[in-house]
Amino acid sequence: MIMPKVLVALSGGVDSAVTAALLKDDGYEVTGIMMKIYKGHGPTADTRTRHGCYGPGESEDIEDARKVAEKLDIPLEIFDLSREYESDILGYFEAEYQAGRTPNPCIRCNQGIKLGILIDRARSSGLDFDFVATGHYARSEYDNLSGRYQLLRARDLNKDQTYFLSSLSQDQLKIIRFPLGELTKEEVRGLAEKYELPVADKAESQNFIAGGYGQLLKGKTDNGLILDANGKQVGTHPGVAFFTIGQRHGLGLSGAEPLYVTEIDPIRNSLTVGDKVSLMRSSVLVQDLNWISVERIKVRLGAGVKIRSSGKMVSVLLEPEGTDRVMVLFKEPQIAPAPGQTVVFYDDDRVLGSGVMT
Numbered sequence: 001m002i003m004p005k006v007l008v009a010l011s012g013g014v015d016s017a018v019t020a021a022l023l024k025d026d027g028y029e030v031t032g033i034m035m036k037i038y039k040g041h042g043p044t045a046d047t048r049t050r051h052g053c054y055g056p057g058e059s060e061d062i063e064d065a066r067k068v069a070e071k072l073d074i075p076l077e078i079f080d081l082s083r084e085y086e087s088d089i090l091g092y093f094e095a096e097y098q099a100g101r102t103p104n105p106c107i108r109c110n111q112g113i114k115l116g117i118l119i120d121r122a123r124s125s126g127l128d129f130d131f132v133a134t135g136h137y138a139r140s141e142y143d144n145l146s147g148r149y150q151l152l153r154a155r156d157l158n159k160d161q162t163y164f165l166s167s168l169s170q171d172q173l174k175i176i177r178f179p180l181g182e183l184t185k186e187e188v189r190g191l192a193e194k195y196e197l198p199v200a201d202k203a204e205s206q207n208f209i210a211g212g213y214g215q216l217l218k219g220k221t222d223n224g225l226i227l228d229a230n231g232k233q234v235g236t237h238p239g240v241a242f243f244t245i246g247q248r249h250g251l252g253l254s255g256a257e258p259l260y261v262t263e264i265d266p267i268r269n270s271l272t273v274g275d276k277v278s279l280m281r282s283s284v285l286v287q288d289l290n291w292i293s294v295e296r297i298k299v300r301l302g303a304g305v306k307i308r309s310s311g312k313m314v315s316v317l318l319e320p321e322g323t324d325r326v327m328v329l330f331k332e333p334q335i336a337p338a339p340g341q342t343v344v345f346y347d348d349d350r351v352l353g354s355g356v357m358t
Helices: 012-026 058-072 082-098 105-124 170-175 184-192
Strands: 005-009 029-036 076-080 132-134 138-143 149-152 224-227 231-238 262-266 270-274 280-292 301-306 313-319 325-335 342-347 352-358
Touching: 005 012, 005 105, 012 029, 012 058, 012 184, 012 280, 029 058, 058 076, 076 105, 076 138, 105 170, 149 170, 224 262
Parallel strands: 005 029, 005 132, 029 076, 224 270
Antiparallel strands: 138 149, 149 352, 224 231, 262 270, 280 325, 280 352, 301 313, 301 342, 313 325, 342 352
């Protein structure tokens, strides 16, 4: 029997390595693919043991991926996507912060680069494959009733990564598999040891950039004013791009009560600060919608949402506003939802879809 051909998106980490090992063990014809995104300038805060996905630590990841491919006796193809990454991810990231918004580069990268351009480049290079697998903690399935591919939370909810995959299209979900979706992180570590993978003990990378995103913005901002709720100046800041709604550190302000960023005005280059109560919101408007398990919603719907990747799921009502926006009504007020952040809608374990806060 001829087994399907699968591309495994390797990162140099343990999760993608175990994914490749499992598929190889099951008899699939596995080829590793990897993207090179770092141009050799910019962030320098990486370490040899723990670093971000963008930065000088990439050379270590590439070497680790090569060792994994050699151990598993599979080919590895590396594609230089540094130009696309700089334009589509770094450019977006900087522009959003300069506009006073809070971007999520990981979501954009998964949809547009890692599971978009990388797969297109592999296909155009002549690689033949039936599907693509990644080391993400998520699950997917086809629903005959709706005729749509579903994205579901991983069994290990502490490692679930559906938030970061919530912008995937139906065409992408059709060809992508998540072999780790039914496993816990501890089980994956155990499998890495079983297969004697060279990255079995490798620490997980930090999100995006080790040492903080401010490295990308140095020399690109102007000082501005910090104002209180009445418009009175209470301090100065090094640039609105270094701040997000709800932020406290970096303001350089002291007082009887802690102060937080409550408003960012990129036109005036000013920050407004206030107390914690002023950060509470009972609703947010969401646009740039990507529906997954449904074509779209037409009536008010109860759901769960996450307004940030590390946040807990909260109960809401989704109120459609036309075909391209949804008002999210929180059952209980939420602290510091920030424009630009991705909101992911859930029906239990199913991802209904996602959008971006206005």
